[in-house]
Amino acid sequence: xxxxxxxFLKALLNSVxxxxxxxxxxxxWLDYVRPLADRVATDAYGNAFAYLNEGGSPKIMVTGHSxxxxxxxxxxxxxxxxxxxxxxxxxPALVRGQRMRIQTRAGPVLGVTGSLAPHMQDRGxxxxxxxxHECFLDIGAKDKKEAQKLVRVGDxxxxxxGFEILRGDIVTARGCDNRIGIFAxxxxxxxxxNEKKLTPCIVAVSTVQEEIGLHGAAMTxxxxxxxxxxxxDVGQATDIPIVNxxxxxxxxxGKGPIIGRGxxxxxxxxxxxxxxxxxxxxxxxxSTDPRGTGTDADAIFLQRGGIPSVSIGLPNRYxxxxxxxxxxxxxxxxxxxxxxxxxxVKPGEKFAVKV
Ligand SMILES: [Zn+2]
Numbered sequence: 001x002x003x004x005x006x007x008f009l010k011a012l013l014n015s016v017x018x019x020x021x022x023x024x025x026x027x028x029w030l031d032y033v034r035p036l037a038d039r040v041a042t043d044a045y046g047n048a049f050a051y052l053n054e055g056g057s058p059k060i061m062v063t064g065h066s067x068x069x070x071x072x073x074x075x076x077x078x079x080x081x082x083x084x085x086x087x088x089x090x091x092p093a094l095v096r097g098q099r100m101r102i103q104t105r106a107g108p109v110l111g112v113t114g115s116l117a118p119h120m121q122d123r124g125x126x127x128x129x130x131x132x133h134e135c136f137l138d139i140g141a142k143d144k145k146e147a148q149k150l151v152r153v154g155d156x157x158x159x160x161x162g163f164e165i166l167r168g169d170i171v172t173a174r175g176c177d178n179r180i181g182i183f184a185x186x187x188x189x190x191x192x193x194n195e196k197k198l199t200p201c202i203v204a205v206s207t208v209q210e211e212i213g214l215h216g217a218a219m220t221x222x223x224x225x226x227x228x229x230x231x232x233d234v235g236q237a238t239d240i241p242i243v244n245x246x247x248x249x250x251x252x253x254g255k256g257p258i259i260g261r262g263x264x265x266x267x268x269x270x271x272x273x274x275x276x277x278x279x280x281x282x283x284x285x286x287s288t289d290p291r292g293t294g295t296d297a298d299a300i301f302l303q304r305g306g307i308p309s310v311s312i313g314l315p316n317r318y319x320x321x322x323x324x325x326x327x328x329x330x331x332x333x334x335x336x337x338x339x340x341x342x343x344x345v346k347p348g349e350k351f352a353v354k355v
Pocket of ligand 1: 177211320
């Protein structure tokens with residue numbers, strides 16, 4: 001991956017963008033796309049847009065969601081400990097014994113999640129996974145008054161983990177889900193910006209509030225009103241020892257982006273992506289979405305009488321954990337596949353299922 005792109009990715013993955021407080025990541029994204037686009041814009045809830053070749057046809061929306069899962073301050077005890085609630089699909093089994101950062105008006109405040117020392121636990125009993133409401137943060141405050149000076153109810157919290165290289169092109173970070181999606185959407189602009197004869201209008205979008213119900217996607221699918229939407233998000237990599245491939249499919253890190261089939265995934269666009277991938281020698285994998293994609297595509301395709309959409313995934317291990325793992329080559333291929341699709345469409349082309 002070329003250096004400016006990698007630096008952009010790191011900045012996104014090290015930013016804090018818990019659902020409903022996505023502004024830090026949105027600012028990083030807008031700074032990167034501004035010189036690549038003809039114009040940028042934001043809307044009332046902080047969805048961000050970058051336009052290339054406006055007036056071109058068809059209008060293609062390439063999109064990801066900027067928000068990451070996290071936590072939110074719920075209660076501060078008399079002793080100054082902080083209880084919190086989850087934002088999005090968090091796993092309580094991972095919460096104890098971690099460093100976390102609370103985002104406050106005065107900047108980040110470090111805390112650690114307390115746990116009972118093994119010495120004080122009942123012997124001979126299997127330890128139970130904690131309930132989220134039983135977990136607490138220790139910020140080193142001496143009492144409630146001191147804690148309240150720093151932290152307010154509703155402040156968002158993330159794991160302290162950031163971007164690190166695991167080995168070669170395999171990297172780990174919290175919230176790859178889904179800052180990689182907005183990275184890919186931005187890279188499409190970089191890949192297409194010097195194309196002399198760009199046919200379609202490209203609208204790269206970084207949505208908000210996906211993790212709690214695809215809300216930004218519903219807003220932007222309606223307002224952008226594209227002819228087709230390519231939705232970049234993470235997909236489950238199943239190449240780890242504890243996953244049953246017969247149940248969850250066979251998706252490997254480093255084997256290319258994943259194209260979803262079923263539900264919102266428009267069959268004509270799916271076929272076209274497969275053709276483009278074959279033509280351009282971009283490796284792809286498939287996954288099944290029989291009841292929905294679980295991504296922004298589920299909200300976008302319902303807008304305006306039906307917007308042809310496809311969810312394209314980046315293989316991701318340990319989703320919704322502080323140590324998600326992805327392959328940089330897959331990420332480059334994801335952006336490439338979307339860009340090549342944009343170059344392949346014909347002026348005014350419409351996508352419709354033949355009945
Ligand atoms: Zn997610």
